[in-house]
Amino acid sequence: MRNVEVVCRAxxxxxxxxxxxxxxxxxxxxxxxxxxxxxxDPATGRNETWGMPAWIGCFALIETDVVALALRTGLFRFDTRSGTMTFLAPAPFDPRRFTFNDGGCDRSGRFFAGTMLDPIDPLEPADLGTDGNGTPLWRYDGAAGWGCASPPVQTSNGLAWSPDGRTMYHSDTAQKTVFRSDYDTATGTAENRRVFARVEEGMGPDGAAVDADGFYLCAAFGAGCLLRFDPDGKLERRIAMPARFVTMPAFGGVDLSTLFVTSASFPVPEKDRVSRPMEGCLFALEAPARGLTPHVLTPDPVAADKEHRSDKAIA
Incomplete structure (x- = not known):
């Protein structure tokens, strides 16, 4: 095990x-x-928490203390200082059947979010989408709402971009497959999707990140490890973790050389969670290579909407 430290027993x-x-x-x-x-805060070990009114799949940073939250019920702008939540857009799917899952921003500041099936009423048919294969990755287009950004997948995960931004990675946990697509940085569109890697360990590939060397690092959910693939899709190393259900890595720290990793406890029966205290913790370890600078949502959706309405008034 690679000197993995528990930094938050969450x-x-x-x-x-x-x-x-x-x-x-x-x-x-x-x-x-x-x-x-x-x-x-790794400097103090303090972990702040803001409860949400619905499941939260992913988010994007906007500015200090302000984030865009992809809740099951839609996209919201949230100010951590005031607790103010501003509605931005409804969910682009039926929230009775689906919820947001993995997501993130490309190098131009566009926000993408995927989904997973989770019917609120288990008695209803588990409809996977109009073609039976799931739902696409969604791109938030501001005032225009959501745009389709990929072919359908059942459990959207592993979203990341290459260092030059010209390759987009996206996985389907249910298919145990990581895909790669040619990405147009000017338009935010992805084409020519093909298989990048197969992840047979555990339940398949979960969240991921790309480092400065262009290697794709993903969590293998249920397998207790991170898998690092080279740019050609060849497995370069396996990093053992102290929790079985690790979910996603992210680079951080002063020089982006620390790897933070989240995990989950929900697959463990409640009666067994006390005996498996590592599940659900936040971990940190030295990264195999430095990470890429994280990107924020640009422009701020609320500011952009105000500017748009101001332009209309002038016209």
């Missing part, structure tokens, strides 16, 4: 989506199933 049901804020030198992350936004 006991998260479904810790996910870590994103490092360079401006704040703190790590934001979420608990999907015990819905909350968290902010961890």
């Amino acid at each position: 006991s998260a049901l479904n810790g996910e989506g870590p994103v490092w804020s360079e401006a704040e030198q703190r790590l934001y992350w979420v608990d999907i199933r015990a819905p909350a936004l968290h902010r961890f």
